[in-house]
Amino acid sequence: MGASKVIHAIYTDDDVLMSAVKKIKAEKHHIEEVFTPFPVHGLDKAMGLAPTRLAITAFIYGTIGLIVSIVMMNFIMIEDWPQDIGGKPSFSFIENMPAFVPIMFELTIFFAAHLMVITFYLRSRIWPFKDAENPDPRTTDDHFLMEIPIYNNNQLELENLLKETGAVEINIVEKDEAH
Known part of the structure; x- marks a missing residue:
């Protein structure tokens, strides 16, 4: 069972986002997804994603x-x-x-x-007439969004960590279990 709440941290610079991802992974937190308006070189490696086949x-x-x-x-x-x-x-x-x-x-x-x-x-589960899964429309323009699940009441610790990494906005969102 996944987390019922997630934190959406908004960043306005891709370099700040990259350093934030590295710091959050170093603190052993799981990053569910990162939404970006353009491909960020090295982000997949920083998130620890497996190479594509x-x-x-x-x-x-x-x-x-x-x-x-x-x-x-x-x-x-x-x-x-x-x-x-x-x-x-x-x-x-x-x-x-x-x-x-x-x-x-x-x-x-x-x-x-x-x-x-x-x-x-x-x-990628993209097919005609599929609803967009983008949580914030600003990520198609000039913002970057990092989605981190909240487990075992680690919300305050995560919020403080995200503020340290340069997040300009932090939102707590109820996660839809259908996704």
Whole structure:
């Protein structure tokens, strides 16, 4: 069961936010989420997040695209309907592979790019008509929000720590358990 209350600490500078994240993690507090208007370099490492595995899926999707292109061209151009194009008969895939390389390259990129976008949206739980989960609209403009769950009545300690780290605003919010 998660915390029923969370602290939303608002920051106005990304460098202050980074030092705050490092200090809060050093004090062994769990940071649930950080909302930023732009990517903050190094924030994932400072929060202790695991590295992404999306690069592995990109390689797998590219490989699938390459296999699909090879199977497709072999069936269409060699097995199903071989043609003599410009005096070059289609007797085997290997003999015609130089002509097939651009298609193989394009389908590799096509599959990797499109399936990566779909994977990213599904993994991020972003789909059409989904309600925004952003707790404060200012984080889409120029503010940074750090969300920290409150456990075992550590609210006062957290508030003091957040004020020390440079938070310009601290709010206590009831957490919706549906998220």
